[in-house]
Amino acid sequence: MxxxxxxxxxxxxxxxxxxxxxxxxxxxxxxxxxxxxxxxxxxxxxxxxxxxxxxxxxxxxxxxxxxxxxxxxxxxYDYLPTRAELHTLALKTILDCNDILLEITNYHGVKMWDKNSWEEFRHGRLAEWMQIFEHTGREHGVKIGDGYLLGPTISVADIAIAALFGTLLYAFPALRQDLQDNAPHIAHLVDKIEARDSIKAMLEKRRAHWGRNYCGGQIEKSLRKMLPEGSGD
Ligand SMILES: N[C@@H](CCC(=O)N[C@@H](CS)C(=O)NCC(=O)O)C(=O)O
Known part of the structure; x- marks a missing residue:
């Protein structure tokens, strides 16, 4: 162990x-x-x-x-790029992901989402966050089916964006289209990371247990009101 x-x-x-x-x-x-x-x-x-x-x-x-x-x-485990700029970008990506978690939960549920605030966030900041990752990936050569967020080798940044968006899309499938529209290369990269053998096996096992649960509490209930199951919107 x-x-x-x-x-x-x-x-x-x-x-x-x-x-x-x-x-x-x-x-x-x-x-x-x-x-x-x-x-x-x-x-x-x-x-x-x-x-x-x-x-x-x-x-x-x-x-x-x-x-x-x-x-x-x-x-x-050598999942950090060695070049200083990329090393900094790897940390920046993880911190971006953590900021997004806070924003999606409306700062851990300080306020519940309502239709106006959710739509404003979904089509404003959330869409912009997706575009930010798409730009970063493309600047570092990510292609459909080839490359990673910060270059030709996998790094912790790829794990972080896959943990962020893979989990979000599994819990709220309606958001898949948002990622596809705003960040098509990232959508592909997330699927690629989730399909890695050991990650796939772990996710299958954990999702069998977690179901589609996401962050829990009142704020997840409020999110689910905004994105009811089966809603393609
Ligand atoms: N910045 C911390 C946030 C930790 C955090 O907010 N944890 C949540 C669960 S995801 C919690 O249980 N918070 C209870 C508390 O803040 O007292 C991190 O990234 O780990």
């Missing part, structure tokens, strides 16, 4: 870490976030505010913050 992952019984942020762990072939076990959060959070060697937490058996330490956990793993 190499790692323990503490998260809720949902894909939302945890799936980013699980996809990377699956792709590198690391051994890990899943634990409910309540094993640490909130009582034990402050007692850890590296305290963190909220799940996910990753325990690394090698250094016998815990790490929190999804982007930091991905960078930790990416460094160990």
């Amino acid at each position: 190499d790692y323990r992952l503490y998260y809720w019984d949902l894909p939302f942020r945890g799936v980013f870490i699980e996809m990377l762990l699956a792709d590198v072939g690391a051994g890990y076990s899943n634990h409910d976030a309540s094993g640490i959060y909130p009582e034990r959070s402050l007692k850890l060697h590296n305290p963190g505010m909220a799940p996910p937490y990753l325990y690394d058996y090698k250094c016998k330490k815990y790490f929190a913050q999804m982007p930091a956990i991905l960078m930790h793993l990416a460094r160990d």
